[in-house]
Amino acid sequence: MVRLLVFIALPLLVARLLDPWLGLENPLPGSDAMVALGFTTICGYLAGRLLGHFSLPRITGYLLAGIVFGPHLMNFLSTTVVEELQLIDRIALSLIALTAGGELRLSQLRSQMKTLGGMLAGLILICLLGFMLLLMLVAPFTPGLEALPLVQQLGVAALMGVVAISASPATTIAVITETRARGPFTSLTLSLTVVLDIVVVLLFALVLGLARGFFHPTGALQLGTLLQAVQEIFFSLGVGTLLGYGIALYLKAIQRDVFLFIMGSILLSMEVSHLLHLELILVFIAAGFWVENFTPLGERLIEEIERYSLPVYVIFFAIAGASLNLPLLAGVWLLTVVLVSGRFAFHWLGTWLGGRLSAAPRLHRRFSWMALSGQAGITLGLAILIEQALGEPTGRLVKNLLIGGVAANQILGPVLYRWALVRAGEVSELPD
Amino acid sequence: MTPILGFLLVLLIAFVTVNFVAPRLRESNPLVSGVVVSGIPFLVLGIILGPKVSNFLSRDILVRLEPLVSLALGWIGLIFGIQLRWRNVKRFPRNYLLFTSIQSLVAFAVIGGFSFWALRWLQGTGGREVLEIALVLGAVGCVTAPITIGRAVATLGARGRLTHLLQFVSGLDGFWGILFAGVGSALFNPLKSPVIHSGWQWFLLGMGLALLMGVYLLYLLRSGFSAEENFLLLLGLVVFVSGAGFYLHLSPIFLNMVVGMVVAQSRIPATQVNRIVVTMEKPLYLMLLVFAGAMWNPAVLPEVGIIAAFLLARLMGKLIGGWISARWIPVGFPVPARIGHLLLSFGGVSLAIAFNYQLFRGGSAGGLVISATIIGIILFDELAAWNTFRLLRQEGEIS
Numbered sequence: 001m002v003r004l005l006v007f008i009a010l011p012l013l014v015a016r017l018l019d020p021w022l023g024l025e026n027p028l029p030g031s032d033a034m035v036a037l038g039f040t041t042i043c044g045y046l047a048g049r050l051l052g053h054f055s056l057p058r059i060t061g062y063l064l065a066g067i068v069f070g071p072h073l074m075n076f077l078s079t080t081v082v083e084e085l086q087l088i089d090r091i092a093l094s095l096i097a098l099t100a101g102g103e104l105r106l107s108q109l110r111s112q113m114k115t116l117g118g119m120l121a122g123l124i125l126i127c128l129l130g131f132m133l134l135l136m137l138v139a140p141f142t143p144g145l146e147a148l149p150l151v152q153q154l155g156v157a158a159l160m161g162v163v164a165i166s167a168s169p170a171t172t173i174a175v176i177t178e179t180r181a182r183g184p185f186t187s188l189t190l191s192l193t194v195v196l197d198i199v200v201v202l203l204f205a206l207v208l209g210l211a212r213g214f215f216h217p218t219g220a221l222q223l224g225t226l227l228q229a230v231q232e233i234f235f236s237l238g239v240g241t242l243l244g245y246g247i248a249l250y251l252k253a254i255q256r257d258v259f260l261f262i263m264g265s266i267l268l269s270m271e272v273s274h275l276l277h278l279e280l281i282l283v284f285i286a287a288g289f290w291v292e293n294f295t296p297l298g299e300r301l302i303e304e305i306e307r308y309s310l311p312v313y314v315i316f317f318a319i320a321g322a323s324l325n326l327p328l329l330a331g332v333w334l335l336t337v338v339l340v341s342g343r344f345a346f347h348w349l350g351t352w353l354g355g356r357l358s359a360a361p362r363l364h365r366r367f368s369w370m371a372l373s374g375q376a377g378i379t380l381g382l383a384i385l386i387e388q389a390l391g392e393p394t395g396r397l398v399k400n401l402l403i404g405g406v407a408a409n410q411i412l413g414p415v416l417y418r419w420a421l422v423r424a425g426e427v428s429e430l431p432d
Numbered sequence: 433m434t435p436i437l438g439f440l441l442v443l444l445i446a447f448v449t450v451n452f453v454a455p456r457l458r459e460s461n462p463l464v465s466g467v468v469v470s471g472i473p474f475l476v477l478g479i480i481l482g483p484k485v486s487n488f489l490s491r492d493i494l495v496r497l498e499p500l501v502s503l504a505l506g507w508i509g510l511i512f513g514i515q516l517r518w519r520n521v522k523r524f525p526r527n528y529l530l531f532t533s534i535q536s537l538v539a540f541a542v543i544g545g546f547s548f549w550a551l552r553w554l555q556g557t558g559g560r561e562v563l564e565i566a567l568v569l570g571a572v573g574c575v576t577a578p579i580t581i582g583r584a585v586a587t588l589g590a591r592g593r594l595t596h597l598l599q600f601v602s603g604l605d606g607f608w609g610i611l612f613a614g615v616g617s618a619l620f621n622p623l624k625s626p627v628i629h630s631g632w633q634w635f636l637l638g639m640g641l642a643l644l645m646g647v648y649l650l651y652l653l654r655s656g657f658s659a660e661e662n663f664l665l666l667l668g669l670v671v672f673v674s675g676a677g678f679y680l681h682l683s684p685i686f687l688n689m690v691v692g693m694v695v696a697q698s699r700i701p702a703t704q705v706n707r708i709v710v711t712m713e714k715p716l717y718l719m720l721l722v723f724a725g726a727m728w729n730p731a732v733l734p735e736v737g738i739i740a741a742f743l744l745a746r747l748m749g750k751l752i753g754g755w756i757s758a759r760w761i762p763v764g765f766p767v768p769a770r771i772g773h774l775l776l777s778f779g780g781v782s783l784a785i786a787f788n789y790q791l792f793r794g795g796s797a798g799g800l801v802i803s804a805t806i807i808g809i810i811l812f813d814e815l816a817a818w819n820t821f822r823l824l825r826q827e828g829e830i831s
Contacts, residue, residue, distance in 0.1 A: 038669065
């Protein structure tokens with residue numbers, strides 16, 4: 001452990017001391033981003049190893065490293081540097097989503113269809129209604145919400161309820177990869193997270209249309225908004241399937257430099273997704289799913305990606321950590337504690353009840369909610385959409401509350417999920 | 433279609449086509465396959481996609497992908513440094529190293545000197561900038577790429593004493609080029625610092641940093657991490673050292689070569705690192721070729737003369753260097769005096785040095801060096817392939 005600390009300290013010292021000592025003017029633009037990226041890759045990973053000694057997931061270490069080196073503490077990964085690394089961050093997310101799709105097996109999905117449906121229904125119903133109720137209860141004590149008319153409070157509560165349902169497939173797949181977990185619980189929770197992603201996008205479009213009507217009478221629910229969301233999902237899955245077909249064709253016909261081809265395809269698909277306003281994560285999940293389930297090449301694909309997956313996870317979660325807005329969390333910490341606790345409770349109740357009604361095994365009923373506790377990119381995206389839709393000052397308040405919640409959920413999520421996987425007995429190889 | 437989408441689409445199609453075509457060409461015609469395997473299509477593709485032709489690959493995109501470019505440059509330096517394991521070098525006949533160094537140094541002197549003269553004569557200026565460009569051109573030109581002789585061995589089954597010597601020379605030849613590029617970046621460092629007053633102090637700072645990070649990497653690699661973990665640590669370290677190089681305006685290729693040399697002296701980590709670095713070599717080199725092509729500003733008239741002088745100087749430098757080594761350095765068998773013809777191959781390390789200079793300096797000086805290198809690669813790779821296959825056949829080392 002001491003050795004790991006020394007290993008972390010050396011590049012930190014080099015990077016920290018060199019600049020003030022030399023007092024350089026005008027170094028090459030972007031060079032500080034490169035130093036920060038290299039430094040974060042090494043130290044983020046070593047921090048993950050360090051946390052492994054305390055039976056915590058490594059990705060929590062990567063996140064914490066991002067927080068510590070990020071703009072709000074050491075400012076090594078400054079806001080500008082984090083922005084400069086966005087492209088690398090999106091590439092990492094795409095690779096993670098491709099892996100997630102490749103891990104979803106149709107045969108398992110079929111066998112777990114009943115449990116999956118039950119849990120999804122339970123989650124949507126309990127979490128949405130419960131979170132709305134909770135928000136209505138705390139609204140009179142929340143500056144900024146207390147003065148809103150009841151109908152607008154309801155609108156805000158419904159939107160936050162939908163966002164509370166959302167989870168992070170990236171976190172789920174990262175913990176699964178790290179612990180090399182295999183088994184029915186792992187498969188169920190991964191499927192649940194991925195399907196939830198699709199459901200949340202649809203539900204959000206619907207509720208946002210309704211809520212907007214409460215704030216701006218002229219902007220009431222339009223069928224077009226919902227259709228647009230459906231269209232986005234449909235096209236995302238379509239483009240993803242095409243991408244999967246292309247990858248499979250390459251794997252079959254050429255077989256050389258597979259990872260390079262995957263990287264090229266990812267960059268191309270990212271650009272297509274940007275142009276057509278597609279859901280990036282869905283595109284790559286669909287691609288991985290196609291290769292895994294409709295060709296015999298799924299294992300090869302996962303093998304190729306996993307060979308390079310470690311830097312991907314470290315960079316992705318370290319940047320995620322650096323992007324977390326800690327001062328914001330400090331400003332709304334009490335309310336965040338209430339909302340995060342409420343979210344966990346409703347997730348537990350929703351999956352438990354849904355599992356019970358669909359006769360899921362006891363273990364699945366008890367621990368599935370833990371897989372959903374992490375939140376990341378998609379939640380932040382929804383928070384920004386809410387801000388834009390509701391406008392100042394309510395929109396900003398809701399966004400800040402949600403971002404505060406994401407910070408807490410993202411730190412706690414991997415810890416809880418890893419613990420659940422260990423309890424399920426599906427962890428085949430625990431690091432450290 | 434946006435420019436970046438078009439670029440990516442074309443790049444992907446080219447990549448798939450080359451990967452589909454190359455293995456089918458290899459058996460039939462080594463000269464044609466040489467063009468494909470050495471990556472010239474990617475260079476040409478970069479030129480087509482660059483701002484001068486279609487502007488698919490604009491400067492803005494290049495800036496966004498700069499971390500990848502720095503990684504590529506650093507990686508090439510590391511790959512080279514890893515090969516410089518003293519214990520392995522000593523296994524070869526004693527004078528091989530001297531043979532390599534003499535021909536490389538002579539080539540450097542001829543190319544650098546001739547380029548300096550051409551720059552002064554054709555541009556009518558002298559001073560530090562001309563000296564710097566001449567030094568970089570010397571560094572770029574004195575390197576022999578191992579790809580041609582490697583292909584002769586792999587596809588035509590070349591074997592024998594001369595082939596063995598050529599493999600050694602082309603394997604280690606880059607050392608001097610990278611060293612001169614490193615010294616050049618330090619001596620002509622444009623940064624102002626209150627604590628560093630001369631180029632040699634910049635050089636020592638760079639050496640110190642690279643040695644420190646080399647020892648650090650060595651200890652990391654000895655800590656019993658898995659292959660995937662070592663890959664991550666290596667990746668992080670190369671980006672870190674390259675970033676520091678860019679930050680301090682010191683050649684990232686040189687700094688990473690020193691890191692690689694430190695690791696190479698330890699047996700177990702060097703083997704591990706070697707295994708890891710080769711997997712990334714080709715993708716990064718191909719990427720560098722595309723970017724180099726895109727950054728290429730076709731030369732204006734006075735530059736054409738300088739480039740022609742450089743190309744002539746390289747031909748002369750390699751021929752004279754080879755002749756002097758063959759004449760004066762005994763290696764245990766008679767080496768043909770025309771061995772310089774077999775050392776003309778031009779590739780990865782030279783391109784990386786030129787690219788590095790372009791990123792540091794930009795402007796017309798950077799453009800000139802890139803132009804000279806690109807034209808050099810296109811000309812010399814084919815010439816080297818033709819010479820190598822012909823002469824090795826005459827020497828009876830290709831049956």
